[in-house]
Amino acid sequence: MVRFLSDVTEELRLAVPDHTSDLALLRSMKVIREAELRLAKLFADGEVPGFIHLSVGQEGVAAGVCSALGPSDTLASNHRGHGHALAKGLDLERFFLEIMAKAEGMCKGRGGSMHVADAKVGMLGANGIVGAGLPIAVGSALAHQVKRNGAVAAVFFGDGALAEGVMHESFNLAAIWRLPVLFVCENNGWSEFSPTSRQLSADPCALALSHRIAARSVDGNDAVAVSEVARELVAEIRSGGGPRFLECRTTRVRGHFEGDPQKYRDADDALRADESDPIGRLEKRLAAGGVSATDIEAAGREAIARVDAAVERARAGTDPDFDTALRDVYAQTEAAR
Amino acid sequence: MSEVRFGQAINRALSDAMTADSSVVLFGEDVAAAGGPFGVTRGLLDRFGAERVRDTPISEAAIVGAAVGAAMSGLKPVVEIMFMDFVTLSMDALVNQAAKARFMFGGQYALPMVVRLPHGGGINAGPQHSQCLEAWLAHVPGLKVVCPATVADAYAMMRAAIDDPDPVIVVENKSLYAMKGELPEPLPDVEIGKAAIARTGSDATIVTYGAMREVALAAATTLAGEGIDAEVIDLRSLQPWDETAVLQSLARTHRLVIAHEAVEAFGVGAEIAARMADVGFDDLDGPIVRVGAPFMPVPFAKNLEDHYRPDAARIAAAVRRTLA
8 A cells, every 4th residue: 555655644643743744844844945045145146047936935835735745646836836846855956956057957957947847756847838737737647547546646836827728728627537636826916027916807716616626725824724725635636536726825925036126016015925924834833832942943954954055066066068968859869950 | 461541540550559558548629439530530439448538628738738747647648639720729738848848857757749630731621720830840849740641651650659758740631541552561660750762763852741742753753754753752750850861862863852732931841951952962953942832821712722732743843943
């Protein structure tokens, strides 16, 4: 019988009133936070080429949802996918190596921030095209269904993606084929520089419900709540219940991309972001539950140490080789014209 | 050896592939219950069941996008977009996802998917149901594009496409589905990227593919009556294409015509012409001439469409131009 870490953690959680799973969530979020803040600095210092889209403030969604997924479950993501990738189990060193354009990155320096992926942990890739991950996840779920492997496909997308036509196609197809897919909408209220209120005619859950996909909405900044709901939905999907939709209401703290001056946002917005910080909230909850300050702080210290080590390793990486890349356009060695 | 129709050969290839490998699945609009609008997938639902042969809604973007995800997760999907004209609706999945997944994820994923695209006119289907857009796809690094012209190749290319770890577009000319031909025993094997010589000759090379193969052969017959011996090369594969075969032919004939049903301007022929004008320059004794459709949408009225599509007379005239 296949046992996923999430199952084991769940059993522990129910059997003994301890905080193992909550601490695991905190550690996951801390790694994401420290990695993202570090990337912001590296980017500002010119050590990261291209564009990066950071998920600071949205860690609760990534950590919470991924705590419900096992190693055979697959995950598609979007351009703001660092948190999703790390929470799914991407190696931190190879993550930094990739974003810093080194040959030793998991994509050999060919993709960068928007294309981090890891086949070994079922991460189907971050994606630079808004909405593109939805049909990919639907197809992955189709594979799980045909192979009867009990696995689930999940996909993260933002509220902005709800306006893409392919979202409706994906919901429709998943619903009529009862595919094992979890659609997770990170609603942070912004589609690039435009507020969601001006972009969407419908409520996110209503869109899923109109395709007869059961939908839940959760405070995305309450990592424990996200984890609980995600586990319930994944269990329903895994037992043949068809697709599910989960809206996670969260906060995008930084700009759409690093360097975005965010002139379109209120100063108030930033204040509200501090209050809703998922990490701060979980730390308070753990402290109130009797977890020692030492244990709570350890999560942060460990994260910083891991990120430091990963960055040092990444700085020592080498430039990718052009001919190697050229030969890898196709699986056969002969590059086509 | 048996005589079957082109469409039946494809059906046989799909069936044999699905028997040999349980990870091969089929989906698309009306491919299951109806057996496909042209009957190409007839009987496959009954033989392999509803889990592996599925009708989809009219959702081209999701059809090809799902093929990408399925291929990344262990299946070998063969999907159909009913008319090549509708590929426009699935371009993100083909160009930004399927073509790039292997490369941009550092070789972690193979994408063993096939997209079947019926193309071509001659059936008065009008501007949005008759196009030949293969040049668009051949231009995208990461995609493979094949276009069989014979019954044997219809079988063999489909098998090769399904076995290929890369995304392969199989372009099928609608007007060929009813064409009868020989399906050899043992069943033919073909390597994607290899052309076939349809007719050997010494005075000029006609490079072609798809429905134009027969038209080029007819032109060669006409020219033979004038004492001009034309060689006809059926590319079979457009991306990659058999540059070596074309060069070898040019080394003997020194004259090149490229004929295809697709619009001449910016078509597959343009790439072949440019490439041969470069590496084949020393072998050329005359200009490279292309024969393709005029730069206009495919017209509906029969007399307009008949004039629009390249015919044997135009190919023969092109050959004479290279010899003038």
